[in-house]
Each structure stands twice: as C-alpha cells, then as structure tokens.
Amino acid sequence: xxxxxxxxxxxxxxxxxxxxxxxxxxxxxxxxxxxxxxxxxxxxxxxxxxxxxxxxxxxxxxxxxxxxxxxxxxxxxxxxxxxxxxxxxxxxxxxxxxxxxxxxxxxxxxxxxxxxxxxxxxxxxxxxxxxxxxxxxxxxxxxxxxxxxxxxxxxxxxxxxxxxxxxxxxxxxxxxxxxxxxxxxxxxxxxxxxxxxxxxxxxxxxxxxxxxxxxxxxxxxxxxxxxxxxxxxxxxxxxxxxxxxxxxxxxxxxxxxxxxxxxxxxxxxxxxxxxxxxxxxxxxxxxxxxxxxxxxxxxxxxxxxxxxxxxxxxxxxxxxxxxxxxxxxxxxxxxxxxxxxxxxxxxxxxxxxxxxxxxxxxxxxxxxxxxx
Amino acid sequence: xxxxxxxxxxxxxxxxxxxxxxxxxxxxxxxxxxxxxxxxxxxxxxxxxxxxxxxxxxxxxxxxxxxxxxxxxxxxxxxxxxxxxxxxxxxxxxxxxxxxxxxxxxxxxxxxxxxxxxxxxxxxxxxxxxxxxxxxxxxxxxxxxxxxxxxxxxxxxxxxxxxxxxxxxxxxxxxxxxxxxxxxxxxxxxxxxxxxxxxxxxxxxxxxxxxxxxxxxxxxxxxxxxxxxxxxxxxxxxxxxxxxxxxxxxxxxxxxxxxxxxxxxxxxxxxxxxxxxxxxxxxxxxxxxxxxxxxxxxxxxxxxxxxxxxxxxxxxxxxxxxxxxxxxxxxxxxxxxxxxxxxxxxxxxxxxxxxxxxxxxxxxxxxxxxxxxxxxxxxxxxxxxxxxxxxxxxxxxxxxxxxxxxxxxxxxxxxxxxxxxxxxxxxxxxxxxxxxxxxxxxxxxxxxxxxxxxxxxxxxxxxxxxxxxxxxxxxxxxxxxxxxxxxxxxxxxxxxxxxxxxxxxxxxxxxxxxxxxxxxxxxxxxxxxxxxxxxxxxxxxxxxxxxxxxxxxxxxxxxxxxxxxxxxxxxxxxxxxxxxxxxxxxxx
Numbered sequence: 001x002x003x004x005x006x007x008x009x010x011x012x013x014x015x016x017x018x019x020x021x022x023x024x025x026x027x028x029x030x031x032x033x034x035x036x037x038x039x040x041x042x043x044x045x046x047x048x049x050x051x052x053x054x055x056x057x058x059x060x061x062x063x064x065x066x067x068x069x070x071x072x073x074x075x076x077x078x079x080x081x082x083x084x085x086x087x088x089x090x091x092x093x094x095x096x097x098x099x100x101x102x103x104x105x106x107x108x109x110x111x112x113x114x115x116x117x118x119x120x121x122x123x124x125x126x127x128x129x130x131x132x133x134x135x136x137x138x139x140x141x142x143x144x145x146x147x148x149x150x151x152x153x154x155x156x157x158x159x160x161x162x163x164x165x166x167x168x169x170x171x172x173x174x175x176x177x178x179x180x181x182x183x184x185x186x187x188x189x190x191x192x193x194x195x196x197x198x199x200x201x202x203x204x205x206x207x208x209x210x211x212x213x214x215x216x217x218x219x220x221x222x223x224x225x226x227x228x229x230x231x232x233x234x235x236x237x238x239x240x241x242x243x244x245x246x247x248x249x250x251x252x253x254x255x256x257x258x259x260x261x262x263x264x265x266x267x268x269x270x271x272x273x274x275x276x277x278x279x280x281x282x283x284x285x286x287x288x289x290x291x292x293x294x295x296x297x298x299x300x301x302x303x304x305x306x307x308x309x310x311x312x313x314x315x316x317x318x319x320x321x322x323x324x325x326x327x328x329x330x331x332x333x334x335x336x337x338x339x340x341x342x343x344x345x346x347x348x349x350x351x352x353x354x355x356x357x358x359x360x361x362x363x364x365x366x367x368x369x370x371x372x
Numbered sequence: 373x374x375x376x377x378x379x380x381x382x383x384x385x386x387x388x389x390x391x392x393x394x395x396x397x398x399x400x401x402x403x404x405x406x407x408x409x410x411x412x413x414x415x416x417x418x419x420x421x422x423x424x425x426x427x428x429x430x431x432x433x434x435x436x437x438x439x440x441x442x443x444x445x446x447x448x449x450x451x452x453x454x455x456x457x458x459x460x461x462x463x464x465x466x467x468x469x470x471x472x473x474x475x476x477x478x479x480x481x482x483x484x485x486x487x488x489x490x491x492x493x494x495x496x497x498x499x500x501x502x503x504x505x506x507x508x509x510x511x512x513x514x515x516x517x518x519x520x521x522x523x524x525x526x527x528x529x530x531x532x533x534x535x536x537x538x539x540x541x542x543x544x545x546x547x548x549x550x551x552x553x554x555x556x557x558x559x560x561x562x563x564x565x566x567x568x569x570x571x572x573x574x575x576x577x578x579x580x581x582x583x584x585x586x587x588x589x590x591x592x593x594x595x596x597x598x599x600x601x602x603x604x605x606x607x608x609x610x611x612x613x614x615x616x617x618x619x620x621x622x623x624x625x626x627x628x629x630x631x632x633x634x635x636x637x638x639x640x641x642x643x644x645x646x647x648x649x650x651x652x653x654x655x656x657x658x659x660x661x662x663x664x665x666x667x668x669x670x671x672x673x674x675x676x677x678x679x680x681x682x683x684x685x686x687x688x689x690x691x692x693x694x695x696x697x698x699x700x701x702x703x704x705x706x707x708x709x710x711x712x713x714x715x716x717x718x719x720x721x722x723x724x725x726x727x728x729x730x731x732x733x734x735x736x737x738x739x740x741x742x743x744x745x746x747x748x749x750x751x752x753x754x755x756x757x758x759x760x761x762x763x764x765x766x767x768x769x770x771x772x773x774x775x776x777x778x779x780x781x782x783x784x785x786x787x788x789x790x791x792x793x794x795x796x797x798x799x800x801x802x803x804x805x806x807x808x809x810x811x812x813x814x815x816x817x818x819x820x821x822x823x824x825x826x827x828x829x830x831x832x833x834x835x836x837x838x839x840x841x842x843x844x845x846x847x848x849x850x851x852x853x854x855x856x857x858x859x860x861x862x863x864x865x866x867x868x869x870x871x872x873x874x875x876x877x878x879x880x881x882x883x884x885x886x887x888x889x890x891x892x893x894x895x896x897x898x899x900x901x902x903x904x905x906x907x908x909x910x911x912x913x914x915x916x917x918x919x920x921x922x923x924x925x926x927x928x929x930x931x932x933x934x935x936x937x938x939x940x941x942x943x944x945x946x947x948x949x950x951x952x953x954x955x956x957x958x959x960x
Contacts, residue, residue, distance in 0.1 A: 001735075006820075010747065021828075021831050022853050023834060023851075023857065026849050035763055035764070035766060038763050042757060042758050042761060046754040046755070049754060050750060053721065053722075054747060054750065057747075060729050060731070061728060061735075061743065064664075064728060064730060064732065065733045065735060066665075066734045066735070074665075074732055074935060075664065075665045075666040075731045075732040075928035076731075077667065077927075077928050079670075079671065080669065080672065081669075085673050085719065085722070096712070096714055096757075100708065100711050100761060103707065104707060107763040110763060111700045111701065126619060145615040148622065189617045190616055190617045190618050191521045191522035192521070192522060194695065194770060198767075198835075201766060201767045202767070203770070204695050204697060205697040207630055207631060207696070208521060208614045208615075208616040208630065210614075212697035229695075229771075231444075231515045232527075233522050233528040234440045234444060234513070235527070236444075236840060236841070237840075237841035237842040237844075284620050285619075298440055341442070343441055343527065348620075348621065
C-alpha cells in the first residue's frame with residue numbers, strides 16, 4: 001500500500017520536476033533546432049510510457065496487495081496471453097519508430113555537409129585549443145606530426161604551397177561569421193579531445209591520426225564557451241576556449257588581424273624576447289595549467305612568480321630564479337611546489353627558447369605584470 | 373539424463389578440516405559465499421571512492437587532499453570495480469554459483485576443482501588491482517574505459533605502474549571468469565536432474581546461463597585489448613598509437629588506431645551491460661513471481677526475450693561511439709539495432725508488471741526491492757532510447773545525462789536486484805531470516821535516496837554539464853543553481869552510502885541472531901527451496917536427486933489448496949490429494 005502511494009508520488013513528482021526544473025538546455029545558437037525537436041519527441045514518447053507503466057504498476061500493487069486479514073483474493077492462474085503480448089510488442093515498435101524515423105532523418109542532415117559550407121580547422125592538444133582558417137586560396141595546407149615544433153605548433157608542411165597563406169589562431173578564441181554554414185575539421189595533436197559548445201548542440205571527438213568533422217550554422221551573435229567533452233587527462237576540466245559569433249564584417253576584420261603561416265615562420269628578430277617567450281608558451285599549451293592572472297589552476301600561476309619564495313613539497317623553500325625556472329621546465333619532478341600534483345612532464349626546449357620563456361615569466365612580476 | 377544417474381551414485385569428497393571446508397572448498401555454495409564476500413568488500417571500497425568524488429563535485433575544495441589527479445584516479449577505480457569486480461563477480465560468481473546447481477537439481481558444478489580455482493584466481497585479480505593504490509604514481513586515472521592514447525601517455529596519473537597493474541588484473545580476472553563460465557554453461561547443459569527440461573528452468577538460471585555465454589564470447593575482446601595495450605605501453609608496439617605528440621614531444625609510435633581500441637572495448641563493453649542485466653532480469657522475475665504468488669507472466673516469451681537480448685547485444689556496441697570520430701554512416705545501423713533491442717527489453721518489463729496484475733502481492737523486503745528495480749530500470753531503459761538514437765546522443769553524449777542513465781540502468785537497478793536477492797535467498801544460505809525492520813529501513817533509504825540522486829542528474833545533462841570534470845568553476849553557461857543541485861546530490865549520495873551499514877549489520881547480526889527460516893520460508897516452488905536440509909549440506913540432496921514434474925511457476929493453481937506446488941510434486945501426488953489438494957475449492 002505504502003509502496004503504491006510512494007510510486008504515484010514519484011511519478012507525479014518526476015513530471016512536475018520536469019516542467020518546473022530550472023535546469024534546461026542552454027539557449028540554442030545554431031541551426032540545430034531540429035536536434036532539440038527530436039529530443040522533445042523522444043521526451044514525449046518515453047514520458048508517456050513512463051507515466052502509463054508506473055501508474056499501472058502502482059494501481060496493481062495497491063489493488064492486488066495481500067491483506068493479512070485474509071479478505072484478499074487468491075492470485076489468478078494465467079501462464080500467458082499471447083495476444084496481449086503481441087499487441088504490446090506492436091505498440092512498443094510503433095513508439096520506437098516514432099523516435100527513430102525523425103532521428104535518422106535529422107542525422108542524415110548532420111552527416112551530409114552542405115557544399116557551400118566554409119571549412120576551418122580546430123586543433124586540440126593537452127589542454128588548449130587553436131584554430132586555422134584557409135587563406136586566399138580557400139584551401140588548408142597539409143599537416144603532419146613530424147613538422148610539429150615550438151615554431152610550427154600546427155605541424156603544417158612548410159613545402160606545401162596551400163598552407164603558406166593559412167591563417168593561424170594561436171590562442172583559445174575562435175570567431176565565426178553568423179548565418180554561414182561552417183564545416184569544422186577536427187584534429188588532435190596528442191590524445192582524444194572533443195569539440196563541444198553546448199549552445200551549438202553538436203559535438204565530435206578529435207582523434208590523433210585522423211581528421212573528424214562536424215558542421216553547423218551559427219545563428220545568434222554572442223560569445224560561447226568551448227569545452228572539451230572527451231576525457232583527456234588531468235587538465236581535462238580546464239581545457240577552455242571561447243567562440244565568438246560575429247557579424248560578417250567583424251569576422252573578416254578579426255581574421256585579417258591573425259598571422260598567416262608564412263608570417264609566423266619569419267624568425268623572431270622583429271619581436272622581442274618577451275613576445276617570443278609568450279608565443280612559445282602559447283604554442284606549448286602551458287596556459288592550460290599555469291594562469292597569468294593569479295587564479296588557481298593545475299600548476300603554480302606565473303603572476304608575481306619570479307622572485308617569490310615558494311614552499312616545496314618536501315618542506316624546504318626556494319626562491320624562484322632563472323636556474324629554478326629552467327630546472328622546472330626541463331625536469332619538472334625535481335622540486336614540486338607544495339599543494340600541486342606532480343603531473344607535469346619535461347619540456348625539452350632549446351636554450352634560446354628557455355631564455356625567452358624565462359624573460360616572459362619575469363615580465364609577469366611586479367610593475368611589469370600584464371593582464372590578459 | 374545420463375549425468376544425473378552418475379551424479380546420484382557418485383561419492384563426494386567430504387571436507388575434513390577448516391581449510392578444506394571454508395578456504396579450499398569445492399562446494400559450490402561455499403565458493404558462492406567466497407565470491408560474494410570478496411565482491412562486496414571491493415564494492416565497499418568503490419562506494420567509498422564515490423563518496424570522495426561526490427564531495428569534490430558537491431563541495432569543491434572541502435577535502436583538500438582531493439586534487440585533479442586523485443579525483444580521476446578515484447573515478448577510474450570506482451567505475452572499473454563496480455562494473456567488473458563487483459557486479460560481474462557477484463552476479464555470476466556469487467548468485468550463479470549458489471543458484472545454478474540448487475535450481476537445476478545438481479549436486480555441484482560439473483568441475484568443482486576448476487570452480488575452486490576460479491574464486492582464488494578472482495581473489496588474485498582483486499589483490500593486483502588494489503595493489504595499484506600502493507605503487508609509485510598510484511592507480512591509473514585513465515577512466516574505466518581506458519582509452520588510449522591518454523591511458524598510457526603523460527598528462528594522466530598512474531601511467532607508469534597503475535595502468536600496467538590494471539591490465540594485468542583484468543587479464544587475471546578474465547581467466548577466473550572463463551573458468552567459472554565454462555563451468556556454469558556445462559552444468560546447465562549437462563547436469564540437470566530428472567525431468568528438468570530447459571523450459572522448466574527458473575528464469576534465474578536462464579538469465580545467468582545466457583549472461584555466462586555472453587561473458588565467454590565478450591571477455592576475450594577485453595582480454596586482447598588489454599594485452600595489446602600492454603604491448604603498446606611496455607614493448608613500444610603501435611596497435612592503438614598513431615603518430616602523435618605528447619606534451620610537446622613527438623612519440624615513437626605510428627600507424628595505430630585509437631578507435632580500434634574503442635571498438636574492441638565496447639564489443640566487450642556493451643555485452644557486459646547485459647552480463648550484469650540478464651542475471652538481474654532472471655533473479656527479479658523469480659522474486660516477483662514468488663511474492664506475488666502468481667506464475668511469471670509469459671514464461672516462454674521471457675526466455676526468448678533473454679535469448680534475443682543476448683544475441684542482439686553483440687550488434688549494438690558502437691552506440692557508445694557516435695561521437696568518437698568513427699565513420700558517421702555507422703550511426704544509422706547502430707541506432708536501428710540499438711532501438712530494436714528495446715523491444716524484447718520492454719516486453720520483459722510488461723511481463724513483470726502483468727505478473728502483478730491479479731496477483732496476491734506480499735510486500736516483503738525482497739519484493740519491495742524487486743518493484744523498486746522495475747521503476748529504476750524503466751527510467752534507465754527509457755533514457756537509453758535518448759542515447760541510442762544517434763542524433764539525440766549528439767547533445768547529450770559525455771554529459772551528466774549519460775552518468776545518470778548508466779547509473780540508473782546498470783548501477784542502481786542491478787544493485788536493487790542484488791539486495792532483493794540477498795534478502796530472498798539469505799535464508800537458504802544461512803538457515804536464518806534477515807531482520808525485517810532493518811531491511812525496511814535499508815530499502816526505503818536506498819530506494820528514495822538513489823532516485824533523488826539520479827533523477828535530477830539527467831537535467832544537469834540537458835543543461836550540458838560535461839562529465840568527468842574535476843570542477844566547474846567559472847563556466848558561464850552553468851548557473852549557480854546547478855552547483856546547489858550538485859551539493860544536494862552529494863548529500864543524498866552520502867546518506868545512501870551510510871545506509872548500507874544497516875545492510876552490513878543486518879547480514880552479520882542475523883547470521884547469529886536471525887529467526888530460523890526452515891527449508892522454504894517463502895513457500896516457493898523452485899528446487900532450491902526443496903532441499904532436505906537448510907543450509908543444504910555438501911551434495912545438496914541426500915542420497916536421491918530430486919525428480920522434477922512441472923515448471924517453476926505453479927503458484928495459485930486452480931483446485932489446489934496451497935497457493936504453490938513445488939516442482940518436485942507429481943501429478944499423481946496432486947491427484948492423490950496430499951496436503952496440497954482440495955479440488956472443490958475454486959480460485960476467487
């Protein structure tokens with residue numbers, strides 16, 4: 001009896017919760033409203049089955065409960081009822097088709113990318129994003145792991161003419177033009193990642209060794225968060241990015257301000273040591289674990305780090321100087337700062353690169369500190 | 373039934389000492405208890421790990437020692453222990469061992485020595501697994517799916533020692549499962565007693581039998597993927613490793629495929645869901661039938677549904693991989709096959725509920741757990757239709773919707789059946805009843821608590837909260853209220869976790885102080901309740917094996933005075949009007 005009543009309360013409560021819950025999908029910002037529709041159809045059909053089945057069960061439990069005073073009925077002997085069972089199978093199959101048919105139609109749209117879609121590339125690495133757009137020629141150049149280095153973080157083939165004018169976005173902020181279908185080619189430099197923007201609805205894994213894809217049309221101006229949705233190691237939860245949906249003119253202006261591959265290859269005499277250091281740090285993905293605005297992250301933040309006295313895990317303390325920074329990059333396990341997990345691996349940077357990174361770190365201390 | 377005649381004449385090796393009786397025992401009932409105790413022990417460790425994880429999610433930073441690396445280690449070990457070392461081991465090794473010979477009227481498993489080895493090899497796999505907590509770097513943090521490259525490359529905790537121990541432990545576990553599994557299958561096929569045809573077997577045996585067949589076919593896929601991953605890790609092969617960077621350095625691998633591992637893993641992993649579910653389906657069918665005093669509705673369809681689900685479970689695996697980057701055209705096939713498997717599954721649910729219709733429902737503790745299972749399983753099964761339908765999976769994949777779904781359907785649902793089954797069969801194991809008041813308390817907290825944990829969690833998935841996140845600070849699309857909901861879920865989870873001590877205490881206390889149960893406290897029909905003694909001695913049946921005259925579900929047969937007719941009662945005995953018969957009385 002009590003169980004039957006509790007069951008009714010649970011069913012009613014669940015339905016109420018569904019309609020009153022403040023936790024619903026984020027406002028849609030892409031063309032994939034049809035995905036929301038299939039979700040709604042699925043909810044309606046499964047919700048109906050849930051309510052009907054559970055209320056029927058609650059009724060049966062209350063109606064046919066054993067009564068200790070002996071007033072209850074003896075159970076009915078009914079081994080099977082083929083007809084009823086077949087009807088239930090047919091009813092279920094209809095419900096299944098009602099979900100599957102629209103689902104597969106919409107999935108067909110997702111799989112077939114429109115011909116007019118503009119291509120761009122998303123590159124994932126532990127634990128940051130970067131992006132690449134084709135240049136004037138409209139073609140992305142080839143890339144390979146063997147070309148990857150601090151100077152060429154995308155691993156573009158320097159001998160491929162298609163790649164020279166590719167526009168490289170070497171930070172976590174992507175811009176897309178509104179109302180244009182875009183096809184994202186997804187590539188990972190290291191482990192599995194997943195390009196996920198909740199407001200766009202679609203997501204897809206990025207797999208080292210192959211290029212996956214998805215497509216969408218941004219339909220709403222604004223800034224949205226990019227998340228990694230495939231577990232990619234200790235910094236997974238912190239692999240953040242932003243996508244800004246722009247008016248076409250704003251988008252073109254932003255794109256024009258990004259360097260092409262050819263420009264990034266011109267050796268750093270033009271830029272100072274600090275700027276070089278910043279580029280190396282971005283290319284290596286250091287910001288995934290080290291903040292420069294004083295916020296807490298997986299590794300010690302760099303704002304005000306240089307010259308500071310740090311408490312080490314073994315209880316001793318050390319002043320952060322050139323030698324310590326150098327050691328922490330090439331042999332991170334040597335002196336772990338207290339309160340941080342020993343997860344960083346060695347970065348075999350050249351002496352030149354180390355000097356640049358250390359100069360950049362110095363620039364974040366005291367009056368030189370900069371905010372990003 | 374040649375085997376039954378041989379078994380009847382055979383002398384069993386009687387145990388002579390404490391060691392041969394309780395440690396190196398070849399009695400399937402002792403082995404079942406050994407399996408169960410080890411499984412419950414590791415399960416408690418995994419429960420503790422989930423409490424630590426929930427603390428971090430609900431109250432970030434409240435326990436300072438949980439950093440990102442250790443959070444992911446807890447997550448990995450929690451998942452792997454619960455799925456493999458608790459659920460699989462308890463349902464097949466525990467319930468399979470205890471119930472199969474008793475329910476089919478055998479004296480023991482057909483290979484008792486292999487059976488004994490199986491439990492000790494299982495214990496070894498558990499020791500190797502737990503050893504990873506004490507090695508440098510700690511256990512692997514690869515996630516229970518162990519996806520390469522990240523499971524064996526830098527940037528994840530436990531990639532030196534932990535992952536190696538995990539894969540070695542899995543390989544050992546699979547050896548144990550294979551030894552047990554061959555035994556269960558052979559016993560069901562060969563050692564049934566006189567008159568026990570396949571279509572007279574209780575659904576518990578059917579469920580465990582089919583699950584064992586699945587295990588024998590599916591675990592090899594996990595075995596080879598574990599070995600190949602070990603080779604990639606230790607010998608530098610490239611089965612799963614493409615040309616890639618690892619935190620700024622190019623690795624020496626080339627040409628391997630990370631997606632190949634996912635295919636192998638889920639070729640095991642999806643049948644694994646049914647390796648857990650099918651025994652639970654069987655056990656719950658028998659509990660519902662017994663306590664509703666009514667035959668299971670549509671027995672034949674129930675058997676065919678078990679077989680259909682078992683076969684179909686091998687052609688749906690890639691629905692775990694819709695967003696893996698595999699060829700997207702596979703999605704069409706796997707969405708169809710996945711939704712087709714819902715039909716036999718739904719039929720089972722209908723038949724459980726129809727068994728209640730016009731029943732005489734005794735709301736005992738095991739029955740309450742069984743009914744709670746139906747609710748939980750319906751919710752978990754229906755949400756599976758969201759994730760199986762490829763396009764609906766795109767927004768929900770890798771969010772908390774998935775976490776809520778699989779905890780409902782293969783966490784809470786089978787655990788409720790396991791609890792119900794322990795309350796139901798404990799008297800047969802020990803000869804004493806579990807305490808009812810403690811049982812009721814345990815039931816209500818566990819049932820309501822788990823529903824309050826997992827039902828709202830689906831909505832965090834609708835919102836888009838990704839799973840496997842150590843913390844969610846400063847994500848703008850996540851409102852403050854979602855963090856409050858997480859805190860609430862954590863409080864509920866800790867409550868449910870703490871309530872399990874009631875169950876542990878009950879099992880311990882009732883072993884000494886419980887009410888003596890007699891042979892057949894639930895007035896059940898199936899063979900295990902017809903043993904001459906309870907607990908049944910080594911050999912189960914005394915000098916003569918039981919003879920079976922009917923199916924396992926003769927409850928409330930019209931014209932019979934008692935509301936149950938055991939499988940051992942013949943038509944002549946019924947007609948001769950033993951205490952079971954009062955032919956004048958008609959059912960009301």
